Amino acid sequence: MDDRQGQDLVLIERALAGDAEAFGDLVSRYQNMVASVAWRFGTPRDEIEDLVAEVFLKVYRSLDRYRPEHPFSTWLYRVAQNEAVDRARRRRREAGRADELPETIAAPGQGAGRAMLADERARLLRQALAELPAHYREVLALVHFEEMRVEDAARALGIPEGTAKTRLMRGRRALGRLLARRWPDVFGDRA
Amino acid sequence: MSRRRIRGDEPWIARELAALRGPCPVRVDVRARVMAAIRAMPRPGLAPAAPGRWAAWAALAATVAMCAALGLAAGRLIDQRELLGELLRAGGPAAWDLVSAVRAIVSALAAGAWDTARPLATSCWRFATTRTEWIETGAAVLATAVVTAALAAAARLASRQAAVRIEER
Numbered sequence: 440m441d442d443r444q445g446q447d448l449v450l451i452e453r454a455l456a457g458d459a460e461a462f463g464d465l466v467s468r469y470q471n472m473v474a475s476v477a478w479r480f481g482t483p484r485d486e487i488e489d490l491v492a493e494v495f496l497k498v499y500r501s502l503d504r505y506r507p508e509h510p511f512s513t514w515l516y517r518v519a520q521n522e523a524v525d526r527a528r529r530r531r532r533e534a535g536r537a538d539e540l541p542e543t544i545a546a547p548g549q550g551a552g553r554a555m556l557a558d559e560r561a562r563l564l565r566q567a568l569a570e571l572p573a574h575y576r577e578v579l580a581l582v583h584f585e586e587m588r589v590e591d592a593a594r595a596l597g598i599p600e601g602t603a604k605t606r607l608m609r610g611r612r613a614l615g616r617l618l619a620r621r622w623p624d625v626f627g628d629r630a
Numbered sequence: 631m632s633r634r635r636i637r638g639d640e641p642w643i644a645r646e647l648a649a650l651r652g653p654c655p656v657r658v659d660v661r662a663r664v665m666a667a668i669r670a671m672p673r674p675g676l677a678p679a680a681p682g683r684w685a686a687w688a689a690l691a692a693t694v695a696m697c698a699a700l701g702l703a704a705g706r707l708i709d710q711r712e713l714l715g716e717l718l719r720a721g722g723p724a725a726w727d728l729v730s731a732v733r734a735i736v737s738a739l740a741a742g743a744w745d746t747a748r749p750l751a752t753s754c755w756r757f758a759t760t761r762t763e764w765i766e767t768g769a770a771v772l773a774t775a776v777v778t779a780a781l782a783a784a785a786r787l788a789s790r791q792a793a794v795r796i797e798e799r
Binding site for chain 2: 565
């Protein structure tokens, strides 16, 4: 167990004993990590703060169920990811077809157009990620966003390294297929 | 399609995902907001939902026990009806209930009619035994009700204590 993990554990124990400030320290320590997860999973800027607060309240309510075998940061990452994905789904449902993504992205001009296209690609990628099964999404996020090595991601998730490798491979493949099938004009040439 | 592609190793996906890696453009500070919210919340593990859940399980167990006891009681009632029939068959119309059956036994014994008194006495004994079981079943139902009430009271007390602890915080 590294230093940070040990400190987290002490803060959790204090929070469970009724020290609210200790939980506040955990919030200060991890709030920007949670915000990053929200951002990567397509949460709009104006909703990020709400999401971060909601994630910490959820974590606080279930803090007594936290098992110290896995790092607190991984548990928090998972809760944040699930919350971001749930909100993305809710947003899409509420928006209905009006917010459905276009089958074809209009050909942009040079410069600003290229940036727009990159933004659009990122948006579609986030949407596709949110639709992947959680066990693929978790490994992909840890390896590709957090730049963890596969063995570290496996340890953080509490799964064997072989399982993490398989999920990573299948997750990439599923994501590739999903992108190419849903938006062939944008991703079809890559698959 | 290359062998690598067939195995699902999609380098372009890795590149696409890497493009999302940039830092979050929004800096957040929700500490004060979260602290204000958690001060109004029960401490983790002390949520009033826990005693409520406990009481629900207790109530469920008590209901099952009561149903079993009532089922048993209904069975006993049927036995009793059968035994009353037996009494009538053994003692005739005079033995239409336990008291009259006892009276009939006494009369038969006084008359020296042992053969009449014996089956009547046997039926009476079985009837009385069944009545005892009936009382036991009633006592079991009563005990279950008392235990349920005690559990509900304990759950309410635990819930109130949790609320007091939250207040104290």
